[in-house]
Amino acid sequence: MRNFFDRSLRIGLSRQGLTVLHIKRGRRSATTSLSDHRFEECLLKSPEQLSGHICKILAAEQYRRLATTVILSNDLARFWMVTPPANATRLLDCKAAADLRFQALYGEPSTTWKIAADWQIVQPFLASAIPQTLLATLQHACLACRLPLVEIAPQFVAAWNRSHSLIRKNAWFGVVDCDLITFAALHQGRLHAVRSIPLAEQAITDPAYLHDHIAREVLRLQIPMPTEMQFYGKKRENWCIPTADQLIYSWLDEGKTATRVAQTPGLALASTGLAGT
Structure with missing residues (x-):
């Protein structure tokens, strides 16, 4: 059979x-x-x-x-972190917290969105909506x-599920597509925040652009600067130039797909999370 x-x-x-x-x-x-x-x-x-x-x-x-x-x-979805209530005991408590956080961030109720999450009662968790x-x-x-x-x-969720076990200590994780970088800030080995920034021309050609953005997020989140950014997606050669404080950029899927360089954006998107990518 x-x-x-x-x-x-x-x-x-x-x-x-x-x-x-x-x-x-x-x-x-x-x-x-x-x-x-x-x-x-x-x-x-x-x-x-x-x-x-x-x-x-x-x-x-x-x-x-x-x-x-x-x-x-990633631009068809929304991502945010949810802190469960101190007295949370049920999945419904976490769902209510996710709904409230969604409305606070986006200024609208979540009734027209489908929310999914890595539901946790005792620690913050990632939620996404379609x-x-x-x-x-x-x-x-x-x-x-x-x-x-x-x-x-x-x-982002497909890439994270496939790659998060490969993320090294003191590293952050990011997904690169044609128009957007969606990255996860990690602290003490746990997902702390998710951010998205447009992939402007300056971000592609100037490695300092991304470095400065990460530095601003570090100040905003009040967590240590990562020592490495581990990406999933299209490799940007300009980002491989070492920065002043030696922030390293690497690609988790580099060399795993022989046709990665020749792939169109659509092929790269559809193959996200496949074994060998």
């Missing part, structure tokens, strides 16, 4: 485009791109068009019943195509 996970699909969705990968595991493992193209951002605002777009790509009978994972670009309309659109598309939906996750 064929294993349910011998073959699977991974969908990478961003404001710029959609990528679909077909994953085959086993002795003849292979990853094949079924679709990788850009579209207008307005397509994301039309659930019917987006669902139809996905179904058109995956209409073939051979892809039905394949386990499907969707990876969203728009309910986008979630429903993806669920509808997978149901229409008879695809079992295993997971929908932002890229």
Whole structure:
């Protein structure tokens, strides 16, 4: 009997485009791109068009019943840290704290967002949110195509789950895509804060730009300066130049994917969290 996970699909969705990968595991493992193209951002605002777009790509009978994972670009999600109440005893207490923190940060209730988190009662935890309309659109598309939906996750969460055990002592973690850097500030081995900054031209060409931003976050958070930034995503050669205080930049996924340099942003997004990446 064929294993349910011998073959699977991974969908990478961003404001710029959609990528679909077909994953085959086993002795003849292979990853094949079924679709990788850009579209207008307005397509994301039309659930019917987006669902139809996905179904058109995956209409073939051979892809039905394949386990499907969707990876969203980080700018489609929201991230924040939640401190559970001192008297928290139940999951509902943590969910209420996450809702209140969301409203305090973004100035709106979380009713139109789907919140997921690494729920903890005794220590701060990371929460993320995805728009309910986008979630429903993806669920509808997978149901229409008879695809079992295993997971929908932002890229940062997928990369963190894959790589956090590899983060060295006194290091911070970051995910780099085309337009954004989402990084995790760690303190005493625990996730302390999550921040996102636009990947402006200056950030790409001037290593001091990112260093200065990290230094400001250190002052704001009142935690020690990291000795290393460990990234997941596209490597930026200019960042490899040592800084005055020897802050090191390294890539956790460097050399693990032979085609990493040749990958398009969509392929890199869709493959986030895969074994070997």
